[in-house]
Amino acid sequence: xxxxxxxxxxxxxxxxxxxxxxxxxxxxxxxxxxxxxxxxxxxxxxxxxxxxxxxxxxxxxxxxxxxxxxxxxxxxxxxxxxxxxxxxxxxx
Numbered sequence: 634x635x636x637x638x639x640x641x642x643x644x645x646x647x648x649x650x651x652x653x654x655x656x657x658x659x660x661x662x663x664x665x666x667x668x669x670x671x672x673x674x675x676x677x678x679x680x681x682x683x684x685x686x687x688x689x690x691x692x693x694x695x696x697x698x699x700x701x702x703x704x705x706x707x708x709x710x711x712x713x714x715x716x717x718x719x720x721x722x723x724x725x
Contacts, residue, residue: 643667653694
């Protein structure tokens with residue numbers, strides 16, 4: 634996937650990005666807004682890695698990204714939210 638495709642599909646890709654990089658916050662994902670260079674910067678910031686490493690990780694993820702990842706991330710997010718709703722932390 635190239636960066637133009639990433640920009641156009643970012644809303645759908647956010648769930649998969651959150652699943653891939655759990656340290657990225659919802660605010661981070663909103664700021665990234667499909668921009669590869671901003672994603673790289675946020676990976677550096679959240680994971681404490683060098684720019685080159687962050688670029689490599691972002692590029693590998695973009696190459697391996699498949700639309701089916703969106704569904705898996707969406708499903709996982711909603712399953713986790715449902716578990717939290719039925720079993721709040723500390724009340725299990």
